[in-house]
Amino acid sequence: MSSSQQPDLIVEGLRVAVEGKEILKGLSLEVRKGEIHAIMGPNGSGKSTFANTLMGHPRYEVTAGDIRFEGESVLEWETDDRARRGLFMAFQYPVAIPGVSVANFLRAALNARLAPSATTGDGKVPQRRGMPPKEFRALLREKMALLKMDDSFATRYLNDGFSGGEKKRAEILQMALLKPRIAIMDETDSGLDIDALKVVSDGVNALAGPDLGVLVITHYNRILNYIKPDFVHVMLDGRIVRSGGPELAVELESRGYDWLREPAEVGTP
Ligand SMILES: Nc1ncnc2c1ncn2[C@@H]1O[C@H](COP(=O)(O)OP(=O)(O)OP(=O)(O)O)[C@@H](O)[C@H]1O
Ligand SMILES: [Mg+2]
Numbered sequence: 001m002s003s004s005q006q007p008d009l010i011v012e013g014l015r016v017a018v019e020g021k022e023i024l025k026g027l028s029l030e031v032r033k034g035e036i037h038a039i040m041g042p043n044g045s046g047k048s049t050f051a052n053t054l055m056g057h058p059r060y061e062v063t064a065g066d067i068r069f070e071g072e073s074v075l076e077w078e079t080d081d082r083a084r085r086g087l088f089m090a091f092q093y094p095v096a097i098p099g100v101s102v103a104n105f106l107r108a109a110l111n112a113r114l115a116p117s118a119t120t121g122d123g124k125v126p127q128r129r130g131m132p133p134k135e136f137r138a139l140l141r142e143k144m145a146l147l148k149m150d151d152s153f154a155t156r157y158l159n160d161g162f163s164g165g166e167k168k169r170a171e172i173l174q175m176a177l178l179k180p181r182i183a184i185m186d187e188t189d190s191g192l193d194i195d196a197l198k199v200v201s202d203g204v205n206a207l208a209g210p211d212l213g214v215l216v217i218t219h220y221n222r223i224l225n226y227i228k229p230d231f232v233h234v235m236l237d238g239r240i241v242r243s244g245g246p247e248l249a250v251e252l253e254s255r256g257y258d259w260l261r262e263p264a265e266v267g268t269p
Contacts, residue, residue, distance in 0.1 A: 006071065007032050008213055009182050013065035016046075016053050016238075023049045025238035026065070033181060034210040038224055038249060039217045041235030042257050047217045050235070051186045055089045056082050069182070084113055088180030090171040090200075096159035102170055103154040106177055107136050113178050143176040147203055165196040172203030182213045187223060201226030221249035234260055 007030035016024035023046045031037055041047055053060040054067060056079040067074050074082055097105065111130040131139070140154060149169060159167050175183055185200060204214055204227050216227060224232075224246065232248040233240045234257065241260050242248065 008070055010068040011054075011065070012068070014050075014053070014062065014067065015064040016049060017061045017063050018049065018059060022063070023060075023238050024053065027235075027239055028065075029233065029240060031182060031213045031215060033213045035231065036204070036208060036214045036216065036227060036229045037231045037233060038221075038227075038229040039215060039233045039235055039240075040219065040221070040249065040252060042219070045235045046238040047235055048186055049238075051089055051184045051215075051217060054082075054184055055079050055087060080112065083178075083180075084115070086179075086181035087184070088175055088178055088182070089184045089186065090168075090175065091186060094159050094167050094171060096157070096162070098157050098160045100158050101155050102158050102173070103137075103140060105158045106140065106154075106174055107131070107133075109174060110136065110177050139177065143173060146206060147172060147176060149173065163196075164193060165199050168196045168199040168203070172199060172207070175203070176207055179211075181211065182215070183207075184215045184217070186217045197223050198226060221253050224249045236260055 009029075009031040011027060011029040014024050014027040015022060027046075027050060029037070029039075039047055039050070049060060053062065056074070056077060058079075062075055069082075069085065069087060074085075074087070077085070107130075114131065141151070144151065144154065147169070153166075153169065153173075156162075159170060162170065171185075183204075185204070187200065201223060204216070208214060214227075216223065216229065218224070229246055229249070232244055232246060232252075234242040234248070234252065236257060
């Protein structure tokens with residue numbers, strides 16, 4: 001099936017607080033597999049808060065609303081369960097893990113994804129069944145070839161001394177292996193050079209398809225010159241205040257965000 005009637009990810013009236021302060025103030029969004037959505041908005045509007053909340057970061061408290069993924073509320077699911085079910089997030093600031101190679105990290109991540117869920121199964125202790133090393137190496141090689149990556153990349157320590165572009169490469173490779181159903185890319189724009197931007201966009205374009213829904217979070221429409229979103233959403237002060245097609249990103253580039261703010265917020269005497 002290429003696209004389903006029912007959206008795969010439904011976010012409804014989401015309110016989220018961090019350390020007692022409300023950051024998301026009633027956010028609603030629907031994503032179907034096969035669609036690419038861009039979320040844009042100024043610094044501090046709540047974009048990363050939304051991404052972290054989708055993944056179940058314990059610091060973000062959902063005070064109202066719901067997140068449903070393939071028909072089920074995910075709010076009670078731990079982060080690893082969300083990942084196992086097919087939610088994936090590429091970090092704005094990925095951490096370095098000296099001593100752990102890219103290949104070993106990816107193998108651990110893949111085996112965790114393949115393992116049966118701890119909290120949604122029949123209550124039995126989950127069994128660890130991993131992919132045999134040989135099979136894993138073949139899969140890794142295949143995905144690296146798809147993403148035009150050099151074999152030597154797999155033996156380097158994860159993110160240790162990586163350039164911005166290489167960090168992005170590692171994340172895209174992880175996404176290629178884990179085959180998520182919904183991928184959230186939280187992109188920082190400062191410090192992302194054209195090389196890194198290209199890596200992210202080429203990767204997303206290579207992996208996009210009827211089985212993957214993508215949410216790209218960004219400030220500027222630079223990245224959207226390479227990734228063609230089906231929908232563009234503007235986030236302001238914890239809410240989506242406008243949704244449209246790619247033309248909305250172009251409009252934001254020339255007009256900024258102020259015209260979308262509540263009248264009471266602009267030009268207060
Ligand atoms: N862990 C946290 N502790 C305290 N405050 C937080 C935390 N996470 C987010 N906030 C606050 O929530 C607001 C929204 O931050 P968030 O990082 O979600 O914005 P953003 O839209 O991703 O910004 P940027 O474009 O700079 O990445 C900010 O005021 C921020 O200080
Ligand atoms: Mg952010």
